[in-house]
Amino acid sequence: MSIELKMPALSPTMEEGTLAKWLVKVGDEVKAGDILAEIETDKATMEFEAVDEGTVGAILVPEGTEGVKVGTVIAVIGGEGESVSALASAPAQPAEAAPATIAAERPAPAVRPADPVVPAGTNMRQVTVREALRDAMAEEMRRDSRVFVMGEEVAQYQGAYKVTQGLLDEFGPKRVIDTPITEYGFAGIGVGAAMGGLRPIVEFMTFNFAMQAIDHVINSAAKTNYMSGGQMRCPVVFRGPNAAASRVGAQHSQNFGPWYASVPGLIVIAPYDASDAKGLLKAAIRSEDPVVFLENELVYGRSFELPELDDHVLPIGKARIMREGKDVTIVSYSIGVGLALEAAETLAAEGIEAEVLDLRTLRPLDKEAVLASLAKTNRLVIAEEGWPVCSIASEIMAICMEDGFDHLDAPVLRVCDEDVPLPYAANLEKAAIIDAPRIVAAVRKVCYR
Amino acid sequence: MQLFQTPGDTILAKPASSRKAPAKAADGAENFALRSLQEALEKNPRFAASDDELLKFYEQMLLIRRFEEKAGQLYGLGLIGGFCHLYIGQEAVAVGLQSALDESRDSVITGYRDHGHMLAYGIDPKVIMAELTGRGAGISKGKGGSMHMFSVEHKFYGGHGIVGAQVPLGAGLAFAHQYREDGGLCMAYFGDGAANQGQVYEAFNMAALWNLPAIFVVENNGYAMGTAVTRGSAETEFHRRGTAFRIPGMKVNGMDVLEVRAAAEIAVAHVRAGKGPVLMELHTYRYRGHSMSDPAKYRTREEVQEMRENHDPIDAAKAELLKRGVAEERLKEIEKQIRSIVNESADFAENSPEPDMAELYTDVLVESY
Numbered sequence: 028m029s030i031e032l033k034m035p036a037l038s039p040t041m042e043e044g045t046l047a048k049w050l051v052k053v054g055d056e057v058k059a060g061d062i063l064a065e066i067e068t069d070k071a072t073m074e075f076e077a078v079d080e081g082t083v084g085a086i087l088v089p090e091g092t093e094g095v096k097v098g099t100v101i102a103v104i105g106g107e108g109e110s111v112s113a114l115a116s117a118p119a120q121p122a123e124a125a126p127a128t129i130a131a132e133r134p135a136p137a138v139r140p141a142d143p144v145v146p147a148g149t150n151m152r153q154v155t156v157r158e159a160l161r162d163a164m165a166e167e168m169r170r171d172s173r174v175f176v177m178g179e180e181v182a183q184y185q186g187a188y189k190v191t192q193g194l195l196d197e198f199g200p201k202r203v204i205d206t207p208i209t210e211y212g213f214a215g216i217g218v219g220a221a222m223g224g225l226r227p228i229v230e231f232m233t234f235n236f237a238m239q240a241i242d243h244v245i246n247s248a249a250k251t252n253y254m255s256g257g258q259m260r261c262p263v264v265f266r267g268p269n270a271a272a273s274r275v276g277a278q279h280s281q282n283f284g285p286w287y288a289s290v291p292g293l294i295v296i297a298p299y300d301a302s303d304a305k306g307l308l309k310a311a312i313r314s315e316d317p318v319v320f321l322e323n324e325l326v327y328g329r330s331f332e333l334p335e336l337d338d339h340v341l342p343i344g345k346a347r348i349m350r351e352g353k354d355v356t357i358v359s360y361s362i363g364v365g366l367a368l369e370a371a372e373t374l375a376a377e378g379i380e381a382e383v384l385d386l387r388t389l390r391p392l393d394k395e396a397v398l399a400s401l402a403k404t405n406r407l408v409i410a411e412e413g414w415p416v417c418s419i420a421s422e423i424m425a426i427c428m429e430d431g432f433d434h435l436d437a438p439v440l441r442v443c444d445e446d447v448p449l450p451y452a453a454n455l456e457k458a459a460i461i462d463a464p465r466i467v468a469a470v471r472k473v474c475y476r
Numbered sequence: 477m478q479l480f481q482t483p484g485d486t487i488l489a490k491p492a493s494s495r496k497a498p499a500k501a502a503d504g505a506e507n508f509a510l511r512s513l514q515e516a517l518e519k520n521p522r523f524a525a526s527d528d529e530l531l532k533f534y535e536q537m538l539l540i541r542r543f544e545e546k547a548g549q550l551y552g553l554g555l556i557g558g559f560c561h562l563y564i565g566q567e568a569v570a571v572g573l574q575s576a577l578d579e580s581r582d583s584v585i586t587g588y589r590d591h592g593h594m595l596a597y598g599i600d601p602k603v604i605m606a607e608l609t610g611r612g613a614g615i616s617k618g619k620g621g622s623m624h625m626f627s628v629e630h631k632f633y634g635g636h637g638i639v640g641a642q643v644p645l646g647a648g649l650a651f652a653h654q655y656r657e658d659g660g661l662c663m664a665y666f667g668d669g670a671a672n673q674g675q676v677y678e679a680f681n682m683a684a685l686w687n688l689p690a691i692f693v694v695e696n697n698g699y700a701m702g703t704a705v706t707r708g709s710a711e712t713e714f715h716r717r718g719t720a721f722r723i724p725g726m727k728v729n730g731m732d733v734l735e736v737r738a739a740a741e742i743a744v745a746h747v748r749a750g751k752g753p754v755l756m757e758l759h760t761y762r763y764r765g766h767s768m769s770d771p772a773k774y775r776t777r778e779e780v781q782e783m784r785e786n787h788d789p790i791d792a793a794k795a796e797l798l799k800r801g802v803a804e805e806r807l808k809e810i811e812k813q814i815r816s817i818v819n820e821s822a823d824f825a826e827n828s829p830e831p832d833m834a835e836l837y838t839d840v841l842v843e844s845y
Contacts, residue, residue: 033552033553035551035552035553036551036552036553036554037552037768037769038768038769039557039558039559039769041769059545060763060784062777068769070769070771071769071771071773072771073769073771074771074772075552076548078545078546078548078549097554098553098554131832131833131834131836131837133837134834134837136844136845137844137845139845175655201655206682207678207681207682207685209678209681209682211644211674211675211678212644212647212675212678212679212681212682213644213678213682214644215641215643215644215645215647215648215675215678215679216644216645216647216648216651216679216682217648218644218645218648219585219633219644219645219646219647219648219649219650219651219652219662220648220649220651220652220655221648222633222645222648222649222652223583223633223648223649223651223652223653223662224652224656225651225652225655225656242638242641243641243644243645246637246638246641247636247638247641247645251626251634252839252840252841252842253619253839253840254616254619254620254624254626254635255616255620255624255625255626255628255634255635255839256614256615256616256617256618256619256620256839257617257838257839257842258615258616258626258627258628259626259628259633259634260842262842291840292840292841294841294845314842314843315842315843316841316842316843342845343845344845388845391845
């Protein structure tokens with residue numbers, strides 16, 4: 028049996044190369060591993076090794092030939108004891124078939140369920156966001172023994188921000204685990220534990236520190252299900268405070284919502300009030316997908332009404348109308364929702380009825396809710412506590428341009444933080460971060476008032 | 477700076493209520509024997525394999541060798557794209573180590589040079605080769621490629637392309653074994669290059685602190701891509717690198733499958749006894765470049781030739797089998813069978829259709845929202 032040797036592809040980008048030198052001649056016996064030739068690729072000069080044994084039957088491309096296309100037959104090796112003259116050309120193999128790539132239709136997203144109806148007469152309780160988050164974790168830990176919490180100071184210290192308060196007492200050190208200060212490492216351990224069948228909640232003391240661990244959030248957690256053809260799930264929740272706190276300077280004050288929301292394979296949730304914090308964290312823990320759950324330190328201590336239900340779980344991917352209005356839509360999420368509501372109050376006094384839409388989930392984004400509100404009000408402003416460039420605001424604007432253009436009576440405006448690292452000085456910090464008056468001003472502008 | 481980290485905080489105190497106290501720490505410094513496993517290996521450095529066992533190792537190593545040669549060939553033909561890291565020369569490591577594991581409960585994770593580990597774990601060569609050629613029948617439906625292959629069924633957790641990432645992930649798998657109390661352990665492989673990543677030591681620290689059932693395996697093939705270990709590592713004795721975390725180390729000749737197996741048994745027994753993680757350094761050599769596009773100019777042809785001719789793990793196993801009186805015919809028969817398995821896998825990989833275009837959008841998320 029004879030073997031055709033073809034011009035090899037020796038790099039991911041090589042299409043042709045130069046046959047620099049033959050190190051064997053016709054009649055030579057070669058065995059696997061022998062260097063047959065030197066080939067210059069687009070990157071380097073490579074040695075071309077024999078993979079089978081036999082006698083060199085013919086050299087079809089002489090040395091020094093340039094521009095030899097990958098796949099060209101350059102030599103023929105005869106099998107053991109085979110005469111050179113008997114070599115015939117074996118059937119040629121197409122180097123590559125180039126089928127026309129016609130992308131299949133992207134499946135339409137499923138219709139998302141609305142929030143479950145709170146039965147009439149349900150007792151409403153004032154609860155802080157901090158307590159709501161803790162209760163969500165505790166309830167899910169009671170429900171599913173695979174759920175555990177790990178992070179810096181989550182156990183003995185009761186949480187750097189007291190979000191995990193009381194969990195160690197109830198669930199013990201096996202399920203409430205203090206880690207060393209080693210974000211990259213414990214994020215990886217959390218992801219590995221999820222791959223191994225557990226349901227980790229990985230707390231970052233703040234998402235600023237998660238930058239050290241972002242490789243595991245994105246490369247290990249978000250991409251694995253796809254890369255494994257759906258075999259390997261990674262049901263992990265990364266949670267902790269995100270965005271600016273108060274007077275902690277640039278390195279501790281950043282909104283990572285847009286970063287994570289840009290990554291396919293992740294769920295990104297950024298709730299505002301206690302009900303959403305609880306209902307969505309419970310949904311996040313139950314999700315089969317990796318979730319980035321962005322909290323806000325300044326909101327932890329705020330109290331909101333929370334329905335007292337046995338199992339308060341809310342749908343991921345569904346925005347919520349926080350205040351109805353007909354004149355303009357203010358889209359926001361997380362702490363920005365409070366500012367938007369404040370702005371709406373001011374605007375109401377001026378006779379402008381603003382609708383406030385809380386995105387709640389940043390990925391998958393509830394595009395339909397944004398467009399439905401826009402269709403109703405025809406004007407839209409986004410309020411985002413974060414940088415303006417490549418932001419969630421940018422994404423909402425793109426959605427309005429692509430799918431809501433016919434409904435627009437004015438350009439969409441965004442109200443974001445100043446495009447600077449967050450300063451420490453109180454006056455500069457205040458100037459850098461969005462507030463209700465700025466939202467009010469933008470709304471007036473889109474209403475031509 | 478981290479928040480809330482001031483002197484006097486509880487962070488400085490050793491948490492008393494914490495998880496199972498690490499056995500070694502409890503022993504106290506005076507009883508801390510880092511070399512105990514190494515000494516055990518030196519006392520009995522080779523696994524007493526039966527003829528059948530050695531034949532099995534030979535067969536598995538040869539399968540990896542021939543498979544990888546074929547993969548190299550298919551790459552040359554343009555049927556495999558992107559990066560392709562071959563395991564040729566390192567076969568005894570995966571075969572020797574994995575033969576000592578309990579497939580029903582132990583998990584394995586490695587980096588991007590993963591074909592050999594998968595074959596050693598009994599995963600069908602066809603679906604591996606079909607993944608390499610990017611076909612729908614590939615183990616990851618053609619969406620992972622050479623560096624991203626997984627088999628939950630075989631407890632093989634990848635196949636990870638980011639150098640060193642598999643080490644904390646492996647510690648996490650070990651954590652899951654401990655949490656579930658299933659008696660399993662995780663073997664996490666990485667290279668001498670990955671051994672310089674910071675996250676490796678973060679994982680060592682927690683693995684030792686929490687007494688995780690993990691075997692960390694450094695496959696020291698002498699080169700981190702093109703950088704010789706002496707040019708990239710201040711401490712080239714990688715088995716010592718667990719010392720700072722009280723992880724015992726072992727230095728093993730990774731070109732001798734029986735020594736690898738003997739070492740693996742010692743490590744597995746240590747971990748199964750609940751004594752915490754072990755760090756093994758396997759001295760090995762890759763004959764091919766780092767990846768297919770590596771011209772390998774950082775080492776001499778003579779160096780490679782010397783390893784191939786005098787230290788090849790497959791030749792050595794073959795010589796030993798012949799010396800034991802195993803008929804050459806039997807080895808020839810094995811060789812023939814393997815060639816046909818590999819050719820079959822190549823045919824399958826070449827002739828299977830590419831993934832359906834609808835696969836572009838599947839598996840991004842598990843649930844729909």
